[in-house]
Amino acid sequence: MRQDRIDFVHNSERALADPTLHSSVRRAMVRFRELQRPVIGEIEEWQALREYAHRVKLHTLSHLDQYLEQLERQIVAAGGQVHWVRDGAQAGRVIADLARSRDDRTVVKSKSMTSEEIELNQVLEAAGCEVVETDLGEYLLQLAGDRPAHIIAPAVHKSKDAIAKLLAEKLGVPVYDDAERLTRVARDALRRKFLAAGVGITGVNFAVAETGTIVVVENEGNARLTTSLPRVHIALMGIEKVIPRLADLGVFLTLLPRAATGQRMSSYVSLLTGPRRAGERDGPEEFHLVIMDNGRTAIQADPVMRESLACIRCGACLDVCPVFERTVGHAYGSVYSGPIGAVITPLYQGLDVAGELPFASSLCGACGEICPVKIDLPRLLLELRARVVQAGGASWAERLFVRGWVATMARSGRLRLVAPIVRLLHRAVARTGIPLPYPFSRWTQFRELPPPARSSFRERWPFAAVGRRR
Numbered sequence: 001m002r003q004d005r006i007d008f009v010h011n012s013e014r015a016l017a018d019p020t021l022h023s024s025v026r027r028a029m030v031r032f033r034e035l036q037r038p039v040i041g042e043i044e045e046w047q048a049l050r051e052y053a054h055r056v057k058l059h060t061l062s063h064l065d066q067y068l069e070q071l072e073r074q075i076v077a078a079g080g081q082v083h084w085v086r087d088g089a090q091a092g093r094v095i096a097d098l099a100r101s102r103d104d105r106t107v108v109k110s111k112s113m114t115s116e117e118i119e120l121n122q123v124l125e126a127a128g129c130e131v132v133e134t135d136l137g138e139y140l141l142q143l144a145g146d147r148p149a150h151i152i153a154p155a156v157h158k159s160k161d162a163i164a165k166l167l168a169e170k171l172g173v174p175v176y177d178d179a180e181r182l183t184r185v186a187r188d189a190l191r192r193k194f195l196a197a198g199v200g201i202t203g204v205n206f207a208v209a210e211t212g213t214i215v216v217v218e219n220e221g222n223a224r225l226t227t228s229l230p231r232v233h234i235a236l237m238g239i240e241k242v243i244p245r246l247a248d249l250g251v252f253l254t255l256l257p258r259a260a261t262g263q264r265m266s267s268y269v270s271l272l273t274g275p276r277r278a279g280e281r282d283g284p285e286e287f288h289l290v291i292m293d294n295g296r297t298a299i300q301a302d303p304v305m306r307e308s309l310a311c312i313r314c315g316a317c318l319d320v321c322p323v324f325e326r327t328v329g330h331a332y333g334s335v336y337s338g339p340i341g342a343v344i345t346p347l348y349q350g351l352d353v354a355g356e357l358p359f360a361s362s363l364c365g366a367c368g369e370i371c372p373v374k375i376d377l378p379r380l381l382l383e384l385r386a387r388v389v390q391a392g393g394a395s396w397a398e399r400l401f402v403r404g405w406v407a408t409m410a411r412s413g414r415l416r417l418v419a420p421i422v423r424l425l426h427r428a429v430a431r432t433g434i435p436l437p438y439p440f441s442r443w444t445q446f447r448e449l450p451p452p453a454r455s456s457f458r459e460r461w462p463f464a465a466v467g468r469r470r
C-alpha cells in the first residue's frame, strides 16, 4: 500500500498549538531525564559498556545470516517453530493463520513496536480475532483508538483526567481521580482477558542465538502473563534483535533500563527458551517465533545506515530531543518517533514519503550522547539530509541560499565584504519585527529573531586580527 507523504511541519504545528499536550509531554521528558542521570552516573564504566554494546551489535549485523540460522536451530531444538517472513503483510498473514486456527480467538498482546510497525491488530481483527493490548498505556490507546506517542511511554500525551473519562466511558465505571484506582480498573478488565485468551503475542527485546532464548523486558508483568497463560505464544521480532551469546545479555540488560526508564533493572525480565517442557507447570504448549525482514536487509546492506539497526528501542533519544519534546510523537507520522524515528522511518518508507523527518532535528547532538548503544544519530541524520538534497528534495530557495552561503564562507575576503551588509539587514529586521520571507519564515514563525551582537566574532577574536595582519 502506497503511504502518503509525512508532512512533519504541518503535523507539528498542530502539536505546538496544544499547550496541554506540550506541558504533559514536557513534564514526562523532564522526569525521565531526572531518573536517568543518577543511575547512569553511578556506573563508572558506562562509556565502556556503550562501546561494547555498539561493537556487539555491529558485529552481529555483519554476520546476521549466521546468527539467525543458529537462533533457528536452537529454537527448533527446544521444541519451538520458526517462521521467516519477508514483510509486514506476510507476518500478518502468518500470525493471523496461527491465531484463527484456535478455538478461542481472544488474543492478548504485550507491547511491541514491531507489531505496531505492521499494524498487526487491524490484521488480526480482520481475521475475526479479538485483540487486547495488555500494557497499560497501550490498552488505554486501544480503548481511545489512538496511536503511541513515545517508544516506551505510549500514552505519555494522555492526562490523568482524560484517562479517567476514557475508562468511565468505555468500561462503565465512575470517573475516578486517583491513579491507583484507575490502574486497578484496567487491571481487573485485563485479568479477565488473560484468562480467556488462547494466544499470547509479544515482541522480542533480544534473541540469543547461542541458546535460542528470547528475552522480553517489561515493568508491568503483563508480558509474563501473555507468555505463560495462553496455550500458544507467538513472538514477533525484526531480524536485528538477535545477539550472539547469553554472556552479552548482561551488558544490554545494564544499559537498557537505565537509559529507558532510569531504573537499575526492569521489574520483569523473562528469558524464554521454547514451549513448556514435560513436567513444567506453566508456559505455552506451542511457541512460534516470527522473524521479520520488512526492509531491514536493505538497511543492513547500506554501510552507513546499518548502524541504525543497532537500536534497542530504549526511547532515551526521544527524552533528550528538544524537537520531540515540543512536537510529540504523532508529528512524525510513524510509530517510530524522535531522532531514531527520523532516521529509520525514511529508511523503511522511503525518502519520498518521509524525507522531511531528518530535518526535524536541531542537531544539538544530545541524542548521540545519550544512546546506550552509541548510535551516531546526528551523523545519520546529516547523511539522510544529504541524500534528500541529492534526490532533488531541497527547494530552489534552499539550494540558492546554500550555494550563496558556501561561496561566501569559502573566501575570507567575500565574508568580510558581505558580513556588514547582512548585519545591517539583520539589525533592521530584528528592530522592526518584519516577518522574514520563505524559507527564513519557517524559523521565525515560532521564534523571535534576536538582534545581532555589537561586534562580530572575527572582530572580537584576537587571533583573527593577528591572522589578518600577517
Ligand code: SF4
Pocket: 151, 259, 310, 311, 312, 313, 314, 315, 316, 317, 318, 340, 367, 370, 371, 372, 373, 374, 375, 377
Ligand atoms: S537510537 Fe539509541 S537512544 Fe534512541 S531508542 Fe535506539 S537505542 Fe535508544
